[in-house]
Amino acid sequence: MPIPSAIRAVFFDAVGTLIHPTPSAPEVYAHVAARFGLVLSAAEIRTRFLAAFRAEEAVDRAANWVTSEGREEARWRRIVAETLPGVRDAEAxxxxxxxxxxxxxxxVVDPTAASVFAELRSRGLILGLASNYDHRLEAVVEGHAELRTLRPHVVISSRVGHRKPSPDFFAEVVGAVGMSPGEALLVGDDFENDYLGARAVGMGAVLLDPNNRNPEVGDRIRTLPELAQEMAH
Known part of the structure:
Protein backbone atom coordinates (compact mmCIF):
# COMPACT_ATOMS: atom_id res chain seq x y z
CA MET A 1 0.00 0.00 0.00
CA PRO A 2 2.25 2.83 -1.17
CA ILE A 3 1.47 6.29 0.25
CA PRO A 4 1.79 9.04 -2.38
CA SER A 5 4.99 11.03 -1.93
CA ALA A 6 3.01 14.26 -2.36
CA ILE A 7 1.26 13.79 1.00
CA ARG A 8 2.13 16.58 3.45
CA ALA A 9 -0.75 16.28 5.94
CA VAL A 10 -2.53 13.35 7.58
CA PHE A 11 -5.98 13.72 9.11
CA PHE A 12 -7.55 11.08 11.33
CA ASP A 13 -11.19 10.28 11.87
CA ALA A 14 -12.09 10.30 15.57
CA VAL A 15 -14.68 7.73 16.69
CA GLY A 16 -13.70 4.20 15.70
CA THR A 17 -10.28 5.29 14.51
CA LEU A 18 -8.53 7.18 17.31
CA ILE A 19 -11.09 6.96 20.11
CA HIS A 20 -13.40 4.21 21.27
CA PRO A 21 -16.25 4.36 23.83
CA THR A 22 -15.55 2.61 27.09
CA PRO A 23 -17.65 0.85 28.24
CA SER A 24 -19.30 0.13 24.90
CA ALA A 25 -22.29 2.24 23.86
CA PRO A 26 -24.79 -0.64 24.31
CA GLU A 27 -23.51 -1.21 27.85
CA VAL A 28 -23.80 2.48 28.73
CA TYR A 29 -27.27 2.75 27.20
CA ALA A 30 -28.42 -0.39 29.08
CA HIS A 31 -27.15 0.96 32.38
CA VAL A 32 -28.77 4.37 31.95
CA ALA A 33 -32.02 2.89 30.62
CA ALA A 34 -32.34 0.62 33.65
CA ARG A 35 -32.14 3.61 35.96
CA PHE A 36 -35.00 5.15 33.99
CA GLY A 37 -37.18 2.06 34.30
CA LEU A 38 -36.40 0.25 31.02
CA VAL A 39 -34.62 -3.10 31.04
CA LEU A 40 -33.12 -4.14 27.70
CA SER A 41 -30.15 -6.35 26.96
CA ALA A 42 -27.03 -4.80 25.46
CA ALA A 43 -27.58 -6.98 22.39
CA GLU A 44 -31.11 -5.67 21.86
CA ILE A 45 -29.93 -2.11 22.40
CA ARG A 46 -27.19 -2.58 19.82
CA THR A 47 -29.72 -3.77 17.22
CA ARG A 48 -32.08 -0.88 17.90
CA PHE A 49 -29.23 1.64 18.01
CA LEU A 50 -27.84 0.58 14.63
CA ALA A 51 -31.28 0.78 13.02
CA ALA A 52 -31.86 4.26 14.46
CA PHE A 53 -28.39 5.42 13.47
CA ARG A 54 -28.88 4.25 9.87
CA ALA A 55 -32.23 6.01 9.69
CA GLU A 56 -30.60 9.29 10.71
CA GLU A 57 -27.82 8.74 8.16
CA ALA A 58 -30.55 8.48 5.51
CA VAL A 59 -32.05 11.77 6.69
CA ASP A 60 -28.66 13.47 6.42
CA ARG A 61 -28.02 11.97 3.00
CA ALA A 62 -31.34 13.38 1.76
CA ALA A 63 -30.28 16.78 3.11
CA ASN A 64 -26.96 16.63 1.21
CA TRP A 65 -25.11 16.09 4.50
CA VAL A 66 -25.84 19.61 5.78
CA THR A 67 -25.56 19.77 9.56
CA SER A 68 -25.24 22.09 12.55
CA GLU A 69 -25.06 21.90 16.33
CA GLY A 70 -28.86 21.86 16.42
CA ARG A 71 -29.12 19.11 13.84
CA GLU A 72 -26.57 16.95 15.66
CA GLU A 73 -28.43 17.23 18.94
CA ALA A 74 -31.72 16.47 17.19
CA ARG A 75 -30.31 13.38 15.47
CA TRP A 76 -29.00 12.01 18.76
CA ARG A 77 -32.28 12.80 20.48
CA ARG A 78 -34.10 10.68 17.91
CA ILE A 79 -31.50 7.90 18.08
CA VAL A 80 -31.88 7.68 21.86
CA ALA A 81 -35.69 7.77 21.60
CA GLU A 82 -35.74 4.95 19.05
CA THR A 83 -33.17 2.90 20.94
CA LEU A 84 -34.76 3.27 24.36
CA PRO A 85 -38.55 3.47 23.88
CA GLY A 86 -40.68 3.86 26.96
CA VAL A 87 -38.12 5.16 29.47
CA ARG A 88 -39.35 7.30 32.33
CA ASP A 89 -38.43 10.97 31.82
CA ALA A 90 -37.16 10.63 28.26
CA GLU A 91 -35.61 14.11 28.31
CA ALA A 92 -33.51 13.41 31.41
CA VAL A 108 -10.21 5.52 25.39
CA VAL A 109 -7.57 6.64 22.90
CA ASP A 110 -5.85 3.99 20.79
CA PRO A 111 -2.74 3.18 22.86
CA THR A 112 -0.51 3.37 19.79
CA ALA A 113 -1.73 6.82 18.72
CA ALA A 114 0.94 8.88 20.49
CA SER A 115 3.84 6.91 19.01
CA VAL A 116 2.27 6.96 15.55
CA PHE A 117 1.78 10.72 15.76
CA ALA A 118 5.40 11.19 16.85
CA GLU A 119 6.68 9.05 14.00
CA LEU A 120 4.64 10.89 11.38
CA ARG A 121 5.64 14.29 12.72
CA SER A 122 9.30 13.25 12.63
CA ARG A 123 8.87 13.02 8.86
CA GLY A 124 7.58 16.58 8.65
CA LEU A 125 3.91 15.71 8.26
CA ILE A 126 1.15 17.96 9.62
CA LEU A 127 -1.51 16.06 11.59
CA GLY A 128 -5.16 16.82 12.19
CA LEU A 129 -8.55 15.46 13.18
CA ALA A 130 -11.57 15.25 10.84
CA SER A 131 -14.77 14.06 12.48
CA ASN A 132 -18.53 13.74 12.09
CA TYR A 133 -19.30 14.97 15.58
CA ASP A 134 -20.30 18.13 17.42
CA HIS A 135 -18.96 20.49 20.09
CA ARG A 136 -18.64 17.61 22.57
CA LEU A 137 -15.56 16.35 20.74
CA GLU A 138 -13.70 19.49 21.77
CA ALA A 139 -13.97 18.52 25.45
CA VAL A 140 -12.84 14.98 24.65
CA VAL A 141 -9.81 16.31 22.77
CA GLU A 142 -8.92 18.59 25.68
CA GLY A 143 -9.09 15.66 28.08
CA HIS A 144 -6.51 13.48 26.32
CA ALA A 145 -2.90 14.56 25.95
CA GLU A 146 -2.42 12.63 22.70
CA LEU A 147 -5.38 14.35 21.07
CA ARG A 148 -4.44 17.83 22.27
CA THR A 149 -1.47 17.71 19.92
CA LEU A 150 -3.98 17.75 17.02
CA ARG A 151 -5.80 20.91 18.18
CA PRO A 152 -4.35 23.27 15.55
CA HIS A 153 -6.11 21.31 12.80
CA VAL A 154 -9.43 19.95 14.06
CA VAL A 155 -12.39 19.85 11.65
CA ILE A 156 -15.77 18.93 13.20
CA SER A 157 -18.85 18.53 11.03
CA SER A 158 -21.23 20.55 13.20
CA ARG A 159 -18.76 23.44 13.23
CA VAL A 160 -18.29 23.55 9.44
CA GLY A 161 -21.90 22.79 8.45
CA HIS A 162 -21.40 19.56 6.51
CA ARG A 163 -20.84 15.94 7.41
CA LYS A 164 -18.64 13.38 5.74
CA PRO A 165 -18.84 12.25 2.96
CA SER A 166 -19.84 15.70 1.68
CA PRO A 167 -17.22 17.30 -0.59
CA ASP A 168 -17.81 20.50 1.39
CA PHE A 169 -16.56 18.80 4.54
CA PHE A 170 -13.37 17.68 2.83
CA ALA A 171 -12.88 21.16 1.38
CA GLU A 172 -12.76 22.38 4.99
CA VAL A 173 -10.21 19.69 5.81
CA VAL A 174 -7.73 20.69 3.13
CA GLY A 175 -8.48 24.34 3.78
CA ALA A 176 -7.46 23.88 7.41
CA VAL A 177 -3.89 23.20 6.28
CA GLY A 178 -3.91 25.35 3.14
CA MET A 179 -3.15 22.47 0.82
CA SER A 180 -4.53 20.89 -2.31
CA PRO A 181 -6.53 17.65 -1.91
CA GLY A 182 -3.68 15.60 -3.34
CA GLU A 183 -1.40 16.73 -0.50
CA ALA A 184 -3.67 15.50 2.29
CA LEU A 185 -4.53 12.00 3.46
CA LEU A 186 -7.48 10.82 5.58
CA VAL A 187 -7.29 7.75 7.81
CA GLY A 188 -10.66 6.42 8.95
CA ASP A 189 -12.64 3.28 9.70
CA ASP A 190 -15.79 4.09 7.70
CA PHE A 191 -15.63 2.84 4.11
CA GLU A 192 -18.24 5.25 2.71
CA ASN A 193 -17.82 8.36 4.84
CA ASP A 194 -14.05 8.32 5.29
CA TYR A 195 -12.45 6.30 2.51
CA LEU A 196 -14.77 6.91 -0.44
CA GLY A 197 -15.56 10.46 0.66
CA ALA A 198 -11.92 11.49 0.72
CA ARG A 199 -11.05 9.73 -2.52
CA ALA A 200 -13.99 11.37 -4.31
CA VAL A 201 -12.40 14.81 -3.85
CA GLY A 202 -8.88 13.72 -4.77
CA MET A 203 -7.50 13.26 -1.28
CA GLY A 204 -5.44 10.26 -0.29
CA ALA A 205 -7.32 7.77 1.87
CA VAL A 206 -6.44 4.81 4.05
CA LEU A 207 -9.12 2.57 5.52
CA LEU A 208 -8.55 1.31 9.06
CA ASP A 209 -10.02 -2.18 8.85
CA PRO A 210 -9.10 -4.17 11.97
CA ASN A 211 -11.78 -6.81 11.39
CA ASN A 212 -10.98 -7.37 7.70
CA ARG A 213 -14.42 -6.26 6.54
CA ASN A 214 -13.20 -4.75 3.27
CA PRO A 215 -10.51 -7.09 1.91
CA GLU A 216 -11.05 -5.70 -1.58
CA VAL A 217 -9.62 -2.31 -0.55
CA GLY A 218 -5.95 -2.01 -1.34
CA ASP A 219 -5.32 1.11 0.74
CA ARG A 220 -6.11 -0.33 4.14
CA ILE A 221 -4.42 -1.10 7.42
CA ARG A 222 -5.35 -3.33 10.35
CA THR A 223 -3.67 -1.15 13.00
CA LEU A 224 -2.49 2.45 13.24
CA PRO A 225 1.24 1.56 13.46
CA GLU A 226 0.93 0.04 9.99
CA LEU A 227 0.32 3.55 8.67
CA ALA A 228 3.69 4.76 9.96
CA GLN A 229 5.35 1.69 8.47
CA GLU A 230 3.76 2.28 5.07
CA MET A 231 4.69 5.96 5.05
CA ALA A 232 8.31 5.01 5.67
CA HIS A 233 8.48 3.33 2.27
Whole structure:
Protein backbone atom coordinates (compact mmCIF):
# COMPACT_ATOMS: atom_id res chain seq x y z
CA MET A 1 0.00 0.00 0.00
CA PRO A 2 2.25 2.83 -1.17
CA ILE A 3 1.47 6.29 0.25
CA PRO A 4 1.79 9.04 -2.38
CA SER A 5 4.99 11.03 -1.93
CA ALA A 6 3.01 14.26 -2.36
CA ILE A 7 1.26 13.79 1.00
CA ARG A 8 2.13 16.58 3.45
CA ALA A 9 -0.75 16.28 5.94
CA VAL A 10 -2.53 13.35 7.58
CA PHE A 11 -5.98 13.72 9.11
CA PHE A 12 -7.55 11.08 11.33
CA ASP A 13 -11.19 10.28 11.87
CA ALA A 14 -12.09 10.30 15.57
CA VAL A 15 -14.68 7.73 16.69
CA GLY A 16 -13.70 4.20 15.70
CA THR A 17 -10.28 5.29 14.51
CA LEU A 18 -8.53 7.18 17.31
CA ILE A 19 -11.09 6.96 20.11
CA HIS A 20 -13.40 4.21 21.27
CA PRO A 21 -16.25 4.36 23.83
CA THR A 22 -15.55 2.61 27.09
CA PRO A 23 -17.65 0.85 28.24
CA SER A 24 -19.30 0.13 24.90
CA ALA A 25 -22.29 2.24 23.86
CA PRO A 26 -24.79 -0.64 24.31
CA GLU A 27 -23.51 -1.21 27.85
CA VAL A 28 -23.80 2.48 28.73
CA TYR A 29 -27.27 2.75 27.20
CA ALA A 30 -28.42 -0.39 29.08
CA HIS A 31 -27.15 0.96 32.38
CA VAL A 32 -28.77 4.37 31.95
CA ALA A 33 -32.02 2.89 30.62
CA ALA A 34 -32.34 0.62 33.65
CA ARG A 35 -32.14 3.61 35.96
CA PHE A 36 -35.00 5.15 33.99
CA GLY A 37 -37.18 2.06 34.30
CA LEU A 38 -36.40 0.25 31.02
CA VAL A 39 -34.62 -3.10 31.04
CA LEU A 40 -33.12 -4.14 27.70
CA SER A 41 -30.15 -6.35 26.96
CA ALA A 42 -27.03 -4.80 25.46
CA ALA A 43 -27.58 -6.98 22.39
CA GLU A 44 -31.11 -5.67 21.86
CA ILE A 45 -29.93 -2.11 22.40
CA ARG A 46 -27.19 -2.58 19.82
CA THR A 47 -29.72 -3.77 17.22
CA ARG A 48 -32.08 -0.88 17.90
CA PHE A 49 -29.23 1.64 18.01
CA LEU A 50 -27.84 0.58 14.63
CA ALA A 51 -31.28 0.78 13.02
CA ALA A 52 -31.86 4.26 14.46
CA PHE A 53 -28.39 5.42 13.47
CA ARG A 54 -28.88 4.25 9.87
CA ALA A 55 -32.23 6.01 9.69
CA GLU A 56 -30.60 9.29 10.71
CA GLU A 57 -27.82 8.74 8.16
CA ALA A 58 -30.55 8.48 5.51
CA VAL A 59 -32.05 11.77 6.69
CA ASP A 60 -28.66 13.47 6.42
CA ARG A 61 -28.02 11.97 3.00
CA ALA A 62 -31.34 13.38 1.76
CA ALA A 63 -30.28 16.78 3.11
CA ASN A 64 -26.96 16.63 1.21
CA TRP A 65 -25.11 16.09 4.50
CA VAL A 66 -25.84 19.61 5.78
CA THR A 67 -25.56 19.77 9.56
CA SER A 68 -25.24 22.09 12.55
CA GLU A 69 -25.06 21.90 16.33
CA GLY A 70 -28.86 21.86 16.42
CA ARG A 71 -29.12 19.11 13.84
CA GLU A 72 -26.57 16.95 15.66
CA GLU A 73 -28.43 17.23 18.94
CA ALA A 74 -31.72 16.47 17.19
CA ARG A 75 -30.31 13.38 15.47
CA TRP A 76 -29.00 12.01 18.76
CA ARG A 77 -32.28 12.80 20.48
CA ARG A 78 -34.10 10.68 17.91
CA ILE A 79 -31.50 7.90 18.08
CA VAL A 80 -31.88 7.68 21.86
CA ALA A 81 -35.69 7.77 21.60
CA GLU A 82 -35.74 4.95 19.05
CA THR A 83 -33.17 2.90 20.94
CA LEU A 84 -34.76 3.27 24.36
CA PRO A 85 -38.55 3.47 23.88
CA GLY A 86 -40.68 3.86 26.96
CA VAL A 87 -38.12 5.16 29.47
CA ARG A 88 -39.35 7.30 32.33
CA ASP A 89 -38.43 10.97 31.82
CA ALA A 90 -37.16 10.63 28.26
CA GLU A 91 -35.61 14.11 28.31
CA ALA A 92 -33.51 13.41 31.41
CA UNK A 93 -32.44 10.06 29.98
CA UNK A 94 -31.38 11.67 26.72
CA UNK A 95 -29.54 14.48 28.47
CA UNK A 96 -27.56 12.06 30.62
CA UNK A 97 -26.45 10.02 27.61
CA UNK A 98 -25.73 13.10 25.50
CA UNK A 99 -23.56 14.66 28.20
CA UNK A 100 -21.84 11.34 28.94
CA UNK A 101 -20.15 11.39 25.55
CA UNK A 102 -18.70 14.84 26.15
CA UNK A 103 -16.65 13.40 29.01
CA UNK A 104 -13.06 12.44 28.24
CA UNK A 105 -13.33 9.40 30.51
CA UNK A 106 -16.11 8.01 28.31
CA UNK A 107 -13.49 7.37 25.66
CA VAL A 108 -10.21 5.52 25.39
CA VAL A 109 -7.57 6.64 22.90
CA ASP A 110 -5.85 3.99 20.79
CA PRO A 111 -2.74 3.18 22.86
CA THR A 112 -0.51 3.37 19.79
CA ALA A 113 -1.73 6.82 18.72
CA ALA A 114 0.94 8.88 20.49
CA SER A 115 3.84 6.91 19.01
CA VAL A 116 2.27 6.96 15.55
CA PHE A 117 1.78 10.72 15.76
CA ALA A 118 5.40 11.19 16.85
CA GLU A 119 6.68 9.05 14.00
CA LEU A 120 4.64 10.89 11.38
CA ARG A 121 5.64 14.29 12.72
CA SER A 122 9.30 13.25 12.63
CA ARG A 123 8.87 13.02 8.86
CA GLY A 124 7.58 16.58 8.65
CA LEU A 125 3.91 15.71 8.26
CA ILE A 126 1.15 17.96 9.62
CA LEU A 127 -1.51 16.06 11.59
CA GLY A 128 -5.16 16.82 12.19
CA LEU A 129 -8.55 15.46 13.18
CA ALA A 130 -11.57 15.25 10.84
CA SER A 131 -14.77 14.06 12.48
CA ASN A 132 -18.53 13.74 12.09
CA TYR A 133 -19.30 14.97 15.58
CA ASP A 134 -20.30 18.13 17.42
CA HIS A 135 -18.96 20.49 20.09
CA ARG A 136 -18.64 17.61 22.57
CA LEU A 137 -15.56 16.35 20.74
CA GLU A 138 -13.70 19.49 21.77
CA ALA A 139 -13.97 18.52 25.45
CA VAL A 140 -12.84 14.98 24.65
CA VAL A 141 -9.81 16.31 22.77
CA GLU A 142 -8.92 18.59 25.68
CA GLY A 143 -9.09 15.66 28.08
CA HIS A 144 -6.51 13.48 26.32
CA ALA A 145 -2.90 14.56 25.95
CA GLU A 146 -2.42 12.63 22.70
CA LEU A 147 -5.38 14.35 21.07
CA ARG A 148 -4.44 17.83 22.27
CA THR A 149 -1.47 17.71 19.92
CA LEU A 150 -3.98 17.75 17.02
CA ARG A 151 -5.80 20.91 18.18
CA PRO A 152 -4.35 23.27 15.55
CA HIS A 153 -6.11 21.31 12.80
CA VAL A 154 -9.43 19.95 14.06
CA VAL A 155 -12.39 19.85 11.65
CA ILE A 156 -15.77 18.93 13.20
CA SER A 157 -18.85 18.53 11.03
CA SER A 158 -21.23 20.55 13.20
CA ARG A 159 -18.76 23.44 13.23
CA VAL A 160 -18.29 23.55 9.44
CA GLY A 161 -21.90 22.79 8.45
CA HIS A 162 -21.40 19.56 6.51
CA ARG A 163 -20.84 15.94 7.41
CA LYS A 164 -18.64 13.38 5.74
CA PRO A 165 -18.84 12.25 2.96
CA SER A 166 -19.84 15.70 1.68
CA PRO A 167 -17.22 17.30 -0.59
CA ASP A 168 -17.81 20.50 1.39
CA PHE A 169 -16.56 18.80 4.54
CA PHE A 170 -13.37 17.68 2.83
CA ALA A 171 -12.88 21.16 1.38
CA GLU A 172 -12.76 22.38 4.99
CA VAL A 173 -10.21 19.69 5.81
CA VAL A 174 -7.73 20.69 3.13
CA GLY A 175 -8.48 24.34 3.78
CA ALA A 176 -7.46 23.88 7.41
CA VAL A 177 -3.89 23.20 6.28
CA GLY A 178 -3.91 25.35 3.14
CA MET A 179 -3.15 22.47 0.82
CA SER A 180 -4.53 20.89 -2.31
CA PRO A 181 -6.53 17.65 -1.91
CA GLY A 182 -3.68 15.60 -3.34
CA GLU A 183 -1.40 16.73 -0.50
CA ALA A 184 -3.67 15.50 2.29
CA LEU A 185 -4.53 12.00 3.46
CA LEU A 186 -7.48 10.82 5.58
CA VAL A 187 -7.29 7.75 7.81
CA GLY A 188 -10.66 6.42 8.95
CA ASP A 189 -12.64 3.28 9.70
CA ASP A 190 -15.79 4.09 7.70
CA PHE A 191 -15.63 2.84 4.11
CA GLU A 192 -18.24 5.25 2.71
CA ASN A 193 -17.82 8.36 4.84
CA ASP A 194 -14.05 8.32 5.29
CA TYR A 195 -12.45 6.30 2.51
CA LEU A 196 -14.77 6.91 -0.44
CA GLY A 197 -15.56 10.46 0.66
CA ALA A 198 -11.92 11.49 0.72
CA ARG A 199 -11.05 9.73 -2.52
CA ALA A 200 -13.99 11.37 -4.31
CA VAL A 201 -12.40 14.81 -3.85
CA GLY A 202 -8.88 13.72 -4.77
CA MET A 203 -7.50 13.26 -1.28
CA GLY A 204 -5.44 10.26 -0.29
CA ALA A 205 -7.32 7.77 1.87
CA VAL A 206 -6.44 4.81 4.05
CA LEU A 207 -9.12 2.57 5.52
CA LEU A 208 -8.55 1.31 9.06
CA ASP A 209 -10.02 -2.18 8.85
CA PRO A 210 -9.10 -4.17 11.97
CA ASN A 211 -11.78 -6.81 11.39
CA ASN A 212 -10.98 -7.37 7.70
CA ARG A 213 -14.42 -6.26 6.54
CA ASN A 214 -13.20 -4.75 3.27
CA PRO A 215 -10.51 -7.09 1.91
CA GLU A 216 -11.05 -5.70 -1.58
CA VAL A 217 -9.62 -2.31 -0.55
CA GLY A 218 -5.95 -2.01 -1.34
CA ASP A 219 -5.32 1.11 0.74
CA ARG A 220 -6.11 -0.33 4.14
CA ILE A 221 -4.42 -1.10 7.42
CA ARG A 222 -5.35 -3.33 10.35
CA THR A 223 -3.67 -1.15 13.00
CA LEU A 224 -2.49 2.45 13.24
CA PRO A 225 1.24 1.56 13.46
CA GLU A 226 0.93 0.04 9.99
CA LEU A 227 0.32 3.55 8.67
CA ALA A 228 3.69 4.76 9.96
CA GLN A 229 5.35 1.69 8.47
CA GLU A 230 3.76 2.28 5.07
CA MET A 231 4.69 5.96 5.05
CA ALA A 232 8.31 5.01 5.67
CA HIS A 233 8.48 3.33 2.27
Missing amino acids: CFRELYEHYARPDAW
